[in-house]
Amino acid sequence: MRTELIEKTxxxxxxxxxxxxxxxxxxxxxxxxxxxKKVGIKGFFNNVNDLEVTDLEKKSIMALKLVIETKxxxxxxxxxxxxxxxxASLYR
Amino acid sequence: MAxxxxxxxxxxxxxxxxxxxxxxxIKDYAKENNPFNILEHPMVVEPNxxxxxxxxxxxxxxxxxxxxxxxxxxxxxxxxSPQDAGKYFTSILGGMKDKERILVAFLDNSNSIxxxxxxxxxxxxxxxxxxxxxxxxxxxxxxxxxxxxxxxPGGSTNPSKEDIDLTQRIVNIFKxxxxxVIDHIIIGGYSFSSMAENGILPSKSMDLANYQPITLxxxxxxxxxxxxxxxxxxxxxxxxx
Numbered sequence: 448m449r450t451e452l453i454e455k456t457x458x459x460x461x462x463x464x465x466x467x468x469x470x471x472x473x474x475x476x477x478x479x480x481x482x483x484k485k486v487g488i489k490g491f492f493n494n495v496n497d498l499e500v501t502d503l504e505k506k507s508i509m510a511l512k513l514v515i516e517t518k519x520x521x522x523x524x525x526x527x528x529x530x531x532x533x534x535a536s537l538y539r
Numbered sequence: 540m541a542x543x544x545x546x547x548x549x550x551x552x553x554x555x556x557x558x559x560x561x562x563x564x565i566k567d568y569a570k571e572n573n574p575f576n577i578l579e580h581p582m583v584v585e586p587n588x589x590x591x592x593x594x595x596x597x598x599x600x601x602x603x604x605x606x607x608x609x610x611x612x613x614x615x616x617x618x619x620s621p622q623d624a625g626k627y628f629t630s631i632l633g634g635m636k637d638k639e640r641i642l643v644a645f646l647d648n649s650n651s652i653x654x655x656x657x658x659x660x661x662x663x664x665x666x667x668x669x670x671x672x673x674x675x676x677x678x679x680x681x682x683x684x685x686x687x688x689x690x691x692p693g694g695s696t697n698p699s700k701e702d703i704d705l706t707q708r709i710v711n712i713f714k715x716x717x718x719x720v721i722d723h724i725i726i727g728g729y730s731f732s733s734m735a736e737n738g739i740l741p742s743k744s745m746d747l748a749n750y751q752p753i754t755l756x757x758x759x760x761x762x763x764x765x766x767x768x769x770x771x772x773x774x775x776x777x778x779x780x
Contacts, residue, residue, distance in 0.1 A: 524544055
């Protein structure tokens with residue numbers, strides 16, 4: 448399983464889960480899938496306002512974006528501690 | 540120093556929108572706890588079936604999202620810590636309860652992945668590892684380091700004696716070739732443990748390389764825990780307790 452294959456598997460998984468979590472309509476699902484494939488997952492969340500989906504779906508996507516960002520902040524805070532210890536340098 | 544995470548009302552609203560858990564329950568729980576714990580231990584907010592399903596999907600999504608982002612940002616995933624490795628392998632093996640899968644990531648000298656392979660896919664009872672196959676893959680990839688990972692279908696992240704022995708067998712094969720086994724990650728549910736981080740990773744070749752297949756038998760949950768030599772109490776110490 449090459450890295451590219453793992454990426455494809457992850458992409459499929461992310462797309463499937465995301466559509467389920469957001470409860471997207473079929474047309475919106477196509478828009479979202481197409482954009483993520485084009486600009487990547489991070490790029491997708493950077494441009495939510497421009498998406499051609501319903502306002503309700505846009506709000507759900509913004510909610511998911513906020514949860515992701517909060518989780519990332521939390522990880523960054525936690526790893527700040529680790530870099531002072533031995534964990535971060537263990538493989539170097 | 541870690542700074543205390545501040546959770547905004549918008550965040551709570553988002554979590555409510557995505558999971559269906561009432562805001563009041565989320566906020567009450569978050570007064571004393573990390574609200575992300577709800578994803579790991581949903582029963583703390585007593586969800587109904589629909590909410591439980593949504594929580595599970597959100598949790599799985601966040602794990603997959605991280606790996607996809609990492610993969611898309613870096614053409615080749617690089618490991619600098621057990622956390623990197625844990626996140627990566629959890630995204631692949633996390634939540635798998637049907638069978639045990641053993642993966643090996645073959646790494647270059649900067650610990651970037653050259654290739655990741657499933658080297659064994661067992662049942663819930665046992666897995667068989669063929670060292671010859673791993674050796675062939677390592678040579679084909681011209682790797683400098685190796686990172687191993689496997690899941691425990693039972694959910695424990697504690698390495699068993701068999702897990703340590705398996706790692707030692709692999710070290711015995713690769714150490715003389717100057718290929719280092721830098722960690723063995725154990726995935727249980729969506730959590731992980733690192734043998735390197737826990738100081739139990741075999742690092743030296745202790746015996747001649749043995750290429751016979753290795754069987755990882757079914758391990759009962761109670762016997763998973765492995766005690767480090769320093770954790771094992773002497774008879775005198777035990778008597779004092």
